Amino acid sequence: MADITRYPFVRHLRSSATAHVLSVRNxxxxQAATGASFWFRPLSAVLSEIPVDDRELPLLFHARTADFQDATVQMTLTFRVVDPGxxxxxxxxxxxxxxxxxxGTPLEQVAGLLTESAQQHALDLLATVDLGTxxxxxxxxxxxxxxxxxxADPRLAETxxxxxxVRVVAVRPEADVExxxxxxxxxxxxxxxxxxxYERRALxxxxxxAISENELANQIELARREEELVGQRGVNARREAEQAAAAAEVASEARARREQREAQVRADAERLAGAARADATAAYLAAHADVAPDVLLALAAAELARNLPQIDSLVLTPDLLAPVLAKLGGTR
Known part of the structure; x- marks a missing residue:
């Protein structure tokens, strides 16, 4: 919109940089310029302001396809005035x-012209194809x-x-058809x-x-190894028992040989001691062979006295003395 400043008998107009202004008198x-600024008399001047910038015109309309289905077309047109005059x-x-x-409403007239023309061309195309196409x-x-x-529209060129x-945003059917x-x-x-x-579940x-089979294989392998371990432990225990038995046998044989040697030694010692005693006895008897009997008795009594236990006290009762005294009296 142009800025108009009022003065007595005259006016001053200043337009924007995107507006073309025409001033007609008689x-x-x-005046015909874009971004114009000039003085004019309001009673004799006819002013027109034509925007020359790019304008966006959104469109939304319905069309019918060849298979009698309704479709909604959404598009946007970009236009400009190239010939303001x-x-x-x-x-x-x-x-x-x-x-x-x-x-008036000039932009609405232009928008109506563009809308009708664009819709006509879109409807002509959609009427020849079905909705799926x-x-x-x-x-x-x-x-x-x-x-x-x-x-190719001559009306736009003449205007x-x-x-x-042209930007077509979407072509959509009715909600239930869609x-x-x-x-x-x-x-x-x-x-x-x-x-x-299903494939993920199957996988x-x-x-x-596969995991179960692997676990089962591991369990079988562990059982087999445990069986081998048990067998090896049995073999080791049997070997230990055999070695212990062999060691015990060797120890028994060694102990028997040692005892045999000890017995042999004791027997030899006793035999030598007996032989020595026999020799001593024989020598002792030979030494007393020519001794008188009274002397032998005395020696025997002395020997007996040495071998008797020690007598600290002797008790003589009448029972013991009576037979002795009786014998002594009878001898008289």
């Missing part, structure tokens, strides 16, 4: 010389059809408007997920089986 253009001649861009506001083909065919149609960009179309894909994805789950079962 059917003749006296021609646009001002075809569309009312005049502004109030007091407020600087448009007297429109959805799987993507937005490129629709964008190209709209671009070609708008570039001085150029479309510089869910129905998504169902096979969802089922296929679910089947793939189920298959992956887990296979791994568990």
């Amino acid at each position: 059917g003749r253009v006296v 021609l646009a001002a001649a075809r569309v009312d861009f005049s502004i109030d010389p007091v407020t600087g506001r448009w007297r 429109a959805l799987t083909g993507g937005v490129a065919p629709i964008r190209q059809a709209v671009e070609r149609g708008l570039a 001085g408007i150029a479309v510089i960009g 869910r129905a179309l998504q169902t096979p894909t969802r089922e296929r994805v679910q089947q793939e997920a189920d298959r992956a789950t 887990a079962v296979e791994r568990e089986r």
Whole structure:
């Protein structure tokens, strides 16, 4: 919107850098510039302000495909006014010389023209394809059809408007149709997920089986080694018993030989001692062979006295003395 400053009998207009201003007086253009600033008389000047910057026009409309299905198309058009003088001649861009506001709604007229033209080209394309083709083909065919149609539209060229960009955001069917179309894909994805789950479970079962078999093999190997260990322990115990028996036998034989030698030594000693005693006795008897009997008795009594135990006291009772005395009296 242009800034208009009021003074007595005259006005001053200052536009923006993206607006083209036309000043017409008596059917003749006296000012035509972008970003203009000039003085004018409000009673004789006809002012028009045409925006020359890029404008975005979002569109959302419904279309029917060849298989009688409704589809919603969402797109955005980018346009600009390339010929402000021609646009001002075809569309009312005049502004109030007091407020600087448009007297009408020129941008809405331009938007309606672009909307109807873009919709027509998109509808013509979608009417020749079914819904599945429109959805799987993507937005490129629709964008190209709209671009070609708008570039060849004579009304836009005669209005001085150029479309510089078409962006198709989405093509979507109705909600229930979309869910129905998504169902096979969802089922296929679910089947793939189920298959992956089953494969993962099967792999887990296979791994568990492998682990169980490995544990069983380990247990069998441990049992076999334990059996070998038990057998080896038995062999070792038998060897220890055999070695202990052999050692005991060797010890017994050594002890028997030692006892035999000791007995032999004792026997030899006793034999030598007996022989010595016999020789001594023989010598003793030979020494007393010529001795008188009385002397021998005396020697025997002396020997007997030496061998008798020691007598500390002797008690003579009448019972012992009576026979002796009787014998003594009888001898008289």
